[in-house]
Amino acid sequence: MMEKYHETDADLKDLSGKTIAVIGYGSQGRGQSLNLKDSGLNVIIGIRAGKSRDLAKKDGFATYDVAEAAKKADVIMILVPDETQAAVYKAEIMPYLTENKCLMFSHGFNIHFGQIVPPANVDVIMVAPKGPGHMVRRTYEEGKGVPALIAIEQDHTGNAKKFALAYAKGIGATRAVVLETTFREETETDLFGEQAVLCGGVTSLIKAGFDTLVDAGYAPEMAYLEVLHEMKLIVDLIYEGGFTKMREAISNTAQYGDITRGPRVIGEESYEAMREILYEIQSGEFAKEWILENMVNRPVFNALTRADEEHLIEEVGSELRAMMPQFKKN
Numbered sequence: 466m467m468e469k470y471h472e473t474d475a476d477l478k479d480l481s482g483k484t485i486a487v488i489g490y491g492s493q494g495r496g497q498s499l500n501l502k503d504s505g506l507n508v509i510i511g512i513r514a515g516k517s518r519d520l521a522k523k524d525g526f527a528t529y530d531v532a533e534a535a536k537k538a539d540v541i542m543i544l545v546p547d548e549t550q551a552a553v554y555k556a557e558i559m560p561y562l563t564e565n566k567c568l569m570f571s572h573g574f575n576i577h578f579g580q581i582v583p584p585a586n587v588d589v590i591m592v593a594p595k596g597p598g599h600m601v602r603r604t605y606e607e608g609k610g611v612p613a614l615i616a617i618e619q620d621h622t623g624n625a626k627k628f629a630l631a632y633a634k635g636i637g638a639t640r641a642v643v644l645e646t647t648f649r650e651e652t653e654t655d656l657f658g659e660q661a662v663l664c665g666g667v668t669s670l671i672k673a674g675f676d677t678l679v680d681a682g683y684a685p686e687m688a689y690l691e692v693l694h695e696m697k698l699i700v701d702l703i704y705e706g707g708f709t710k711m712r713e714a715i716s717n718t719a720q721y722g723d724i725t726r727g728p729r730v731i732g733e734e735s736y737e738a739m740r741e742i743l744y745e746i747q748s749g750e751f752a753k754e755w756i757l758e759n760m761v762n763r764p765v766f767n768a769l770t771r772a773d774e775e776h777l778i779e780e781v782g783s784e785l786r787a788m789m790p791q792f793k794k795n
């Protein structure tokens with residue numbers, strides 16, 4: 466069984482008196498920084514000039530160029546996008562990564578696939594929230610937390626685990642649960658989840674359902690409400706209480722269709738596709754493809770993103786959401 470940690474296993478004092486530089490102020494950077502600050506820790510932001518820096522300033526943080534922040538800090542959490550981390554690290558962090566500093570990540574991609582190779586005389590740690598940055602912030606404000614993974618790649622000071630747990634507590638994760646894993650396990654499972662199930666799997670399932678109904682002559686609005694809008698309501702029930710709670714809430718007719726027809730949609734062919742996707746991750750093939758894609762300005766990323774933005778489901782969805790008060794922006 467995995468090691469699991471909760472509030473009483475972590476002590477914020479292990480990071481008090483230390484300067485934590487959060488590098489990047491996007492989804493995770495903003496969520497984590499605000500939580501750490503509200504937990505009483507000393508946070509500065511390393512960020513290039515632009516929208517993110519303006520927002521960090523507006524949120525009350527001291528902001529610096531990345532190199533200056535890295536120089537000032539005892540703990541450096543890298544939260545720029547995975548594909549830019551290696552360049553930012555080499556030019557602006559590595560020169561200031563002196564003995565006993567602590568280098569942190571929220572995803573293991575660059576360490577596991579060898580794009581960043583830190584010196585041996587620093588700690589290298591991961592604290593990876595299992596949820597988007599705005600939820601890291603929102604749940605913290607509600608007095609709860611998003612679960613997180615911790616992993617220790619290098620423990621030069623002998624205190625790496627205490628730092629990881631204190632950081633996890635600072636962002637609110639110990640209010641939920643913190644699991645200890647490795648950089649490899651986090652990287653491979655995270656990539657698999659987002660490709661095959663959470664992001665790639667779900668959007669492909671929704672598109673397939675929508676296209677099937679529309680191609681058969683049903684109104685796109687009907688198809689949208691059926692396969693996308695209701696998706697969240699069903700997933701919320703599964704999230705709260707597993708398949709059992711969801712099945713208690715739906716009709717017997719729906720449950721019979723679920724258990725007899727669902728497995729026909731995700732049959733042996735889909736399991737085979739999932740095994741292939743996992744192998745591409747484990748073998749480094751996906752990492753290589755993504756690194757090279759970025760070197761040539763993302764032609765595939767841009768073309769496929771544009772095609773999905775132009776899909777009918779997006780047009781119908783924005784029209785219907787605009788009519789529903791729960792989607793109105795404040």
Ligand SMILES: NC(=O)C1=CN([C@@H]2O[C@H](COP(=O)(O)OP(=O)(O)OC[C@H]3O[C@@H](n4cnc5c(N)ncnc54)[C@H](OP(=O)(O)O)[C@@H]3O)[C@@H](O)[C@H]2O)C=CC1
Pocket residue numbers: 488489490491492493494511512513514515516517518531543544545546547549553571572593594595596597598599
């Ligand atoms: N998104 C998520 O919820 C999750 C992300 N993670 C991990 O967290 C890390 C950060 O991802 P995410 O929060 O999505 O990133 P975002 O894309 O949301 O934010 C990136 C931030 O980095 C800044 N930035 C980009 N390039 C540079 C640069 N060259 N120098 C300085 N700052 C730069 C951006 O600023 P600007 O506005 O100037 O572009 C922005 O503030 C990744 O390792 C990711 O895998 C882990 C779990 C979930």
Ligand SMILES: CC[C@](O)(C(C)=O)C(=O)O
Pocket residue numbers: 594595596597598655658659663664
């Ligand atoms: C599911 C996507 C994710 O892995 C996440 C929010 O945890 C990501 O990297 O953004």
